[in-house]
Amino acid sequence: MTSSDRPSRPKTRGQSSRSHAPRGAAPGNPAPGQPSGGPERGGAPGGKPRQKGHPPTPPDPTRDVAFDILCGVVEHRRMLENSLTRSATAHHAEPRDRAAAHRIAAATLRHLGTLRTALEPFLRKEPPEPVRVALMMGCAQLLFLQTPPHAAVGTTVSLLRRRKLAPFAGLANAVLRRVAAQGDAVLDGLDQPRLDIPPWLWSSWSVLGAGVPRAIARTLSHEAPLDITLRPGAVPPEGGVLLPNGSWRFESGTRVTELAGYEEGAFWVQDAAATLPARLLNVQNGEQVLDLCAAPGGKTAQLAVTGAHVTAVENNPARMERLIENLARLRLDVKTVQADATTYTPDAPQDAILLDAPCSATGTARRHPDVLWVKRPRDLAALTDMQDKMLAAARDMLKPGGRLVYAVCSLQEEEGPARARAAQAMGLVPSPFTPEELPCLPQAITPEGWLRTHPGLWAEQGGMDGFFAARFTRPA
Numbered sequence: 001m002t003s004s005d006r007p008s009r010p011k012t013r014g015q016s017s018r019s020h021a022p023r024g025a026a027p028g029n030p031a032p033g034q035p036s037g038g039p040e041r042g043g044a045p046g047g048k049p050r051q052k053g054h055p056p057t058p059p060d061p062t063r064d065v066a067f068d069i070l071c072g073v074v075e076h077r078r079m080l081e082n083s084l085t086r087s088a089t090a091h092h093a094e095p096r097d098r099a100a101a102h103r104i105a106a107a108t109l110r111h112l113g114t115l116r117t118a119l120e121p122f123l124r125k126e127p128p129e130p131v132r133v134a135l136m137m138g139c140a141q142l143l144f145l146q147t148p149p150h151a152a153v154g155t156t157v158s159l160l161r162r163r164k165l166a167p168f169a170g171l172a173n174a175v176l177r178r179v180a181a182q183g184d185a186v187l188d189g190l191d192q193p194r195l196d197i198p199p200w201l202w203s204s205w206s207v208l209g210a211g212v213p214r215a216i217a218r219t220l221s222h223e224a225p226l227d228i229t230l231r232p233g234a235v236p237p238e239g240g241v242l243l244p245n246g247s248w249r250f251e252s253g254t255r256v257t258e259l260a261g262y263e264e265g266a267f268w269v270q271d272a273a274a275t276l277p278a279r280l281l282n283v284q285n286g287e288q289v290l291d292l293c294a295a296p297g298g299k300t301a302q303l304a305v306t307g308a309h310v311t312a313v314e315n316n317p318a319r320m321e322r323l324i325e326n327l328a329r330l331r332l333d334v335k336t337v338q339a340d341a342t343t344y345t346p347d348a349p350q351d352a353i354l355l356d357a358p359c360s361a362t363g364t365a366r367r368h369p370d371v372l373w374v375k376r377p378r379d380l381a382a383l384t385d386m387q388d389k390m391l392a393a394a395r396d397m398l399k400p401g402g403r404l405v406y407a408v409c410s411l412q413e414e415e416g417p418a419r420a421r422a423a424q425a426m427g428l429v430p431s432p433f434t435p436e437e438l439p440c441l442p443q444a445i446t447p448e449g450w451l452r453t454h455p456g457l458w459a460e461q462g463g464m465d466g467f468f469a470a471r472f473t474r475p476a
C-alpha cells in the first residue's frame with residue numbers, strides 16, 4: 001500500500017499517555033501488557049522477549065488464515081481469494097474455518113481505514129505492519145463482528161505468539177482491552193465512509209455525481225446480500241425478496257447450496273446489476289451468440305435460456321472448469337471454448353456478442369473489499385489495453401449489423417466511458433440504451449445511452465454492483 005492510498009491519520013497522539021495498563025488477563029492470555037509500542041512486559045534484557053512461562057498457543061486456523069489474507073492484501077497487494085486458498089491449505093483449515101476467516105478478513109477490509117485511524121490514539125509508536133494488521137483484525141471483531149471481548153483479545157494475543165510476534169502480545173492485550181472497554185465510542189467523530197475508501201478511488205467516483213462516493217461507501221460498509229436469477233418458469237426458493245429487475249435477494253450469509261432448487265438448476269447466483277448487460281443485448285431464439293470472457297457463467301446462462309445458440313469463450317482453465325460445472329448443473333446447452341478472446345475466431349460471423357471484459361472490478365467491492373486496497377491507478381493501463389484489443393477482436397467476429405454489448409464491473413472512467421469512445425473510434429456504431437428499455441432502473445441510463453450502476457443504487461435494499469455497459473452495432 002502506498003502512503004498516498006492510506007487514509008490520512010490524525011497528527012495528535014496523546015490518549016495512550018493518559019491511560020492505565022489493564023489489570024487481570026483474558027483467558028489464554030496470562031500476562032497483561034502495557035499500552036505502548038514496546039515489547040510485552042517480562043521481556044528479557046536487550047529487548048528480547050522471554051518466551052518462558054506462556055503455555056503453547058492453541059491452533060486457530062480461522063485467525064491464522066484471516067491474518068494471512070490481511071497481510072497479503074495490506075503488505076503485498078495480493079487478492080483475498082489467492083491467499084485464502086494457499087493459507088487454508090497450509091493451516092489445514094476446515095470449510096467452516098475458511099468461511100469464518102473470510103468473514104473476519106472481509107469485515108476488517110471493509111473498515112480498514114477506520115480501524116487504522118481508530119487505533120492511532122492507542123499507539124505511542126508505530127508498530128510493525130503485521131502487528132498493526134493483527135490489531136485491526138482484533139478491533140474489527142470487537143467493533144463490527146460483535147465477537148466477545150475475551151475471544152477477540154485472547155485470540156489476537158495467541159496469534160501474535162504463534163507468528164513469532166510475541167514481543168507485541170502485551171501491546172495487543174492492552175490496546176484491545178481498552179478498545180473493548182470504550183466500545184463504539186472509539187469511532188466517535190470518524191468519517192467512516194471517507195476513511196474506508198482509498199482517496200484515489202473516492203475522487204475518481206466523484207464524476208458519478210455529487211454525493212455518490214459517499215453513497216457507495218455507505219453500501220460497501222455492509223456485507224452484500226445474495227442475489228439469484230431464476231430460470232424462466234422456475235419456482236423461487238423461500239425467504240427471498242423480489243427486486244424490480246426480477247432478481248431474488250436473500251440475506252447476506254445465505255448459503256446458496258441450501259436453497260431449494262439449487263441441485264435441480266432452478267437458478268444461478270448473479271448480482272442484480274450483473275443481469276443488466278446481457279438483458280440489454282436483446283438476444284432472440286435461434287441467434288448465433290458469443291459470450292466472450294464467460295466464466296463463471298451468470299451471463300452465459302441468461303443468454304442460453306433465450307434459446308439462442310451460445311458459444312462461451314474463456315481462457316482461464318480453472319474458471320472454465322467452473323463454467324462447465326455451472327452449465328451442467330443448470331442443464332444448459334452451450335458450446336464452451338477455452339481460448340483467448342483477442343485471437344479466437346468463431347466458425348461464422350455472429351448475430352450478437354457480449355464482451356464482459358476483465359477489469360479492475362472496483363464495482364464489486366461490496367463482495368470483494370480487497371479490491372479497494374489491492375488495485376492501484378497504474379493497474380488500469382494494462383487493463384484498458386486488453387479491453388481495446390478485445391473490442392477490436394469482437395468487432396471482427398460480428399456479422400454486418402450484428403450487436404455488441406461491452407460491459408465491465410468497474411466504476412472507473414478509463415474502463416467505461418473512455419472504452420466506449422475507443423470502440424466508436426474503431427468503427428463500431430453506438431446503439432444507445434433508452435430508459436424505456438430499463439423501467440426497473442431508468443436512472444442508470446446516462447445521457448449518452450450507457451448503463452452505469454453503482455453500489456449506492458437501491459441502497460435501502462442492500463445496493464448493487466457497479467457496472468458500465470455500452471451497446472454498438474457493426475456497420476453493414
Ligand SMILES: C[S@@+](CC[C@H](N)C(=O)[O-])C[C@H]1O[C@@H](n2cnc3c(N)ncnc32)[C@H](O)[C@@H]1O
Binds near residue numbers: 300313
Ligand atoms: C468479468 S469476468 C466474466 C464474468 C462472466 N461474464 C459472468 O457473468 O459470470 C472476466 C473473465 O474473463 C476471463 N478472461 C480474461 N482474459 C481473457 C482472455 N484474454 N480471453 C478470454 N477470457 C479472458 C477471466 O478469466 C474471467 O473469467
